[in-house]
Amino acid sequence: MSSETIKFWPIVFKQFLFKWNVNKDMFTTLAILQVIALFFSYSGSGSFHYMDGVEFNIHTSDILIVFTMIWLLVIGVQILRPMNALTTYTMTANRKVDHMSNIIWLIVMSGIGTVTVLLASVLLQLIMNYISGSIAIMPEVPLTFWSYITGAVTTFIYLVFAGAVGYFFSVLSQWNQLVKIIIPFFLIGTLFIVPAIIPDDLLISIFTFIFLEKVFMVFVLKMFVIISLLFAASMGIGNRLEVRK
Amino acid sequence: MEIIKSTDLVKRYGSRLALDHLTASILSNSITGIVGRNGAGKTTLLQIIAGFTQETSGNIEVFSARPFNSLHVSANSIFIDDFLTFPNTLSLVDILEEGERFYPNWHMDLAKKLLAYFELDEQTVHNYLSKGKKSTFNAIFGLATRSALTIFDEPTTGMDASVRSDFYRALLKDYLAHPRTVLVSSHHVDEIEELLEYVLLIDQGKTKLHMDIDDLREYLIGVSGRTELLEQWVKDRDVFFRRRIGETETYLVIQNNVETKDLEKLGFRVESISSSDACVYVTNKHKGGIDDVFRDH
Amino acid sequence: MILQTDGQTPIYMQIAHWLETQILTGVFKEHEKVYSQYQLAEMLNINPATAAKGLNVLGAEGILYDKRGLGKFVSEDAKKHIKEKRKDGLLHDLVEQFVEEALHLHIEMEELTSLVQDVYQEKRERENGNN
Numbered sequence: 001m002s003s004e005t006i007k008f009w010p011i012v013f014k015q016f017l018f019k020w021n022v023n024k025d026m027f028t029t030l031a032i033l034q035v036i037a038l039f040f041s042y043s044g045s046g047s048f049h050y051m052d053g054v055e056f057n058i059h060t061s062d063i064l065i066v067f068t069m070i071w072l073l074v075i076g077v078q079i080l081r082p083m084n085a086l087t088t089y090t091m092t093a094n095r096k097v098d099h100m101s102n103i104i105w106l107i108v109m110s111g112i113g114t115v116t117v118l119l120a121s122v123l124l125q126l127i128m129n130y131i132s133g134s135i136a137i138m139p140e141v142p143l144t145f146w147s148y149i150t151g152a153v154t155t156f157i158y159l160v161f162a163g164a165v166g167y168f169f170s171v172l173s174q175w176n177q178l179v180k181i182i183i184p185f186f187l188i189g190t191l192f193i194v195p196a197i198i199p200d201d202l203l204i205s206i207f208t209f210i211f212l213e214k215v216f217m218v219f220v221l222k223m224f225v226i227i228s229l230l231f232a233a234s235m236g237i238g239n240r241l242e243v244r245k
Numbered sequence: 246m247e248i249i250k251s252t253d254l255v256k257r258y259g260s261r262l263a264l265d266h267l268t269a270s271i272l273s274n275s276i277t278g279i280v281g282r283n284g285a286g287k288t289t290l291l292q293i294i295a296g297f298t299q300e301t302s303g304n305i306e307v308f309s310a311r312p313f314n315s316l317h318v319s320a321n322s323i324f325i326d327d328f329l330t331f332p333n334t335l336s337l338v339d340i341l342e343e344g345e346r347f348y349p350n351w352h353m354d355l356a357k358k359l360l361a362y363f364e365l366d367e368q369t370v371h372n373y374l375s376k377g378k379k380s381t382f383n384a385i386f387g388l389a390t391r392s393a394l395t396i397f398d399e400p401t402t403g404m405d406a407s408v409r410s411d412f413y414r415a416l417l418k419d420y421l422a423h424p425r426t427v428l429v430s431s432h433h434v435d436e437i438e439e440l441l442e443y444v445l446l447i448d449q450g451k452t453k454l455h456m457d458i459d460d461l462r463e464y465l466i467g468v469s470g471r472t473e474l475l476e477q478w479v480k481d482r483d484v485f486f487r488r489r490i491g492e493t494e495t496y497l498v499i500q501n502n503v504e505t506k507d508l509e510k511l512g513f514r515v516e517s518i519s520s521s522d523a524c525v526y527v528t529n530k531h532k533g534g535i536d537d538v539f540r541d542h
Numbered sequence: 543m544i545l546q547t548d549g550q551t552p553i554y555m556q557i558a559h560w561l562e563t564q565i566l567t568g569v570f571k572e573h574e575k576v577y578s579q580y581q582l583a584e585m586l587n588i589n590p591a592t593a594a595k596g597l598n599v600l601g602a603e604g605i606l607y608d609k610r611g612l613g614k615f616v617s618e619d620a621k622k623h624i625k626e627k628r629k630d631g632l633l634h635d636l637v638e639q640f641v642e643e644a645l646h647l648h649i650e651m652e653e654l655t656s657l658v659q660d661v662y663q664e665k666r667e668r669e670n671g672n673n
Contacts, residue, residue, distance in 0.1 A: 011347075021343065022334055024334070083333075086328070086330035089319075090331060091346075092320040092347045094296075094314045095314055417583065421580050421583055421590060435547075439545070439586075439587055439588040440587075440589055442592070458592070459553070459592070459595070462552060463552065517548075519548075520549075
């Protein structure tokens with residue numbers, strides 16, 4: 001039987017479809033998470049009264065986005081769990097194909113996440129309208145087409161970012177088992193010990209750098225670079241891992 | 246044509262030397278049995294050939310490429326063992342469909358018929374299968390890929406006797422219909438003997454024997470006779486095994502480079518040694534076998 | 543045809559033997575195609591390379607000849623050739639074993655002869671019954 005030469009991208013596509021089929025149940029998780037997020041959003045982020053007796057409640061879809069980001073983070077980490085990793089290599093694959101198809105899958109999932117977040121926010125507004133008997137719904141920011149797009153793209157970028165972070169963590173822990181323990185401890189530790197050891201400024205500036213950028217294009221560029229670095233690092237570190245059986 | 250070529254292959258796990266300068270080559274379109282004791286290095290060798298593990302040093306070529314991380318090798322080979330993992334979110338028939346996606350020579354008809362024959366429910370999830378049924382499914386998957394290089398590492402664990410012989414028969418029939426290079430590692434050499442063309446015996450990470458199955462069957466002989474006469478005659482030869490029979494006789498295993506007639510003329514009895522026994526004797530550390538443990542008691 | 547797997551005779555020799563018998567008894571006539579290595583492999587559940595060896599043994603002895611791409615065919619004098627071979631070889635060895643065993647059991651020549659006659663008679667009748 002003759003052996004045939006193999007092209008890279010068709011295999012990446014096949015692996016993508018394979019992972020898609022295998023991980024379809026992730027959507028159920030997403031749906032559940034978003035329903036929970038809707039509940040939280042319903043109670044509102046804040047409210048204030050206006051003299052004339054009109055009550056204003058502020059609702060944001062922040063929680064929705066955060067939950068979906070967590071979902072992406074989790075699935076990013078899950079991809080390289082031994083069970084999933086071994087499954088990949090049952091079919092045609094090499095490490096580059098594996099990483100590339102994982103990354104593409106994360107991006108697609110982020111896209112789907114974005115769409116569901118947008119739809120859920122609309123759902124939230126509908127719920128507000130019908131259940132709480134609100135008279136009017138006023139968006140905080142003028143609802144132009146451009147601002148809608150900006151919102152969607154921003155959400156998408158946050159989601160991809162969460163996935164990239166999760167994936168990077170997953171690759172690191174494949175490389176060294178201790179990572180799985182050290183990083184969570186480190187993160188939890190920073191919640192408590194931070195003021196003493198790490199100056200507030202550093203953490204705040206990291207947070208600001210990522211989440212509070214005001215100019216849209218700069219934000220897109222920044223995040224593109226960060227995400228690319230994360231994925232590239234993942235592919236680089238993960239290229240020599242053995243599939244140990 | 247050499248499909249697999251290894252020269253001085255070394256694999257070290259920490260301080261443990263799993264493969265110690267192993268040299269061997271496998272011809273295309275043949276069935277080779279990979280034999281050896283536990284820990285001899287069979288699985289390590291097969292995993293390196295399949296591209297799952299990296300060699301520490303030495304040269305290994307599969308389809309003229311280095312197997313580790315090679316898409317070419319991965320696409321044209323399939324490695325079936327106990328740890329073959331399938332997603333447990335997919336049913337068996339879904340898994341077969343994924344296989345069809347990846348393997349260009351995939352034979353769906355055969356796969357489905359084998360599933361039905363071995364009474365595996367298409368809709369079950371791989372994880373829920375018993376050990377034996379998992380092995381059976383894995384074997385079916387392996388056969389259906391019709392990969393140019395098909396490797397089975399202890400494929401029959403957990404299978405009952407009738408399933409085992411059915412599997413080997415199915416392997417032979419599909420091999421006849423679609424020749425490919427097959428490597429089978431098994432503890433039950435005698436079971437797969439007729440299926441094999443070659444045997445590669447590995448011992449302590451090295452190639453101990455690599456020959457035609459027929460040559461292996463004739464490699465050693467068992468000679469028995471009066472102790473003094475026998476020991477005298479065998480003085481300059483390698484003895485692979487030695488056992489006293491009663492007070493006056495001894496049984497020896499030696500290489501078959503003597504005429505049986507000559508031995509019989511000297512009054513000795515000669516018997517043939519099966520290929521699986523030959524493998525055991527050749528890799529024996531104790532020339533007296535287990536009896537050595539019980540000596541002096 | 544049941545293969546003996548006890549290691550006394552290599553499988554490819556057993557195949558060669560069996561094919562010779564098939565030729566002797568007329569199952570395969572002169573210039574007729576015998577089983578291919580794949581057919582033999584399938585029938586006897588063995589590796590085709592082993593079957594090929596058996597065919598090659600007969601090829602080397604001139605009992606079979608090769609038609610490129612078509613397979614192996616029975617040679618012109620195959621039957622005669624086999625008879626001679628067996629008479630000098632196999633039959634002779636069998637007689638030696640037979641006589642040796644008889645000597646061990648201290649059986650006299652007359653008893654031996656009448657035994658041979660009886661068995662010969664019996665087998666002859668059975669063969670005539672079959673034809």
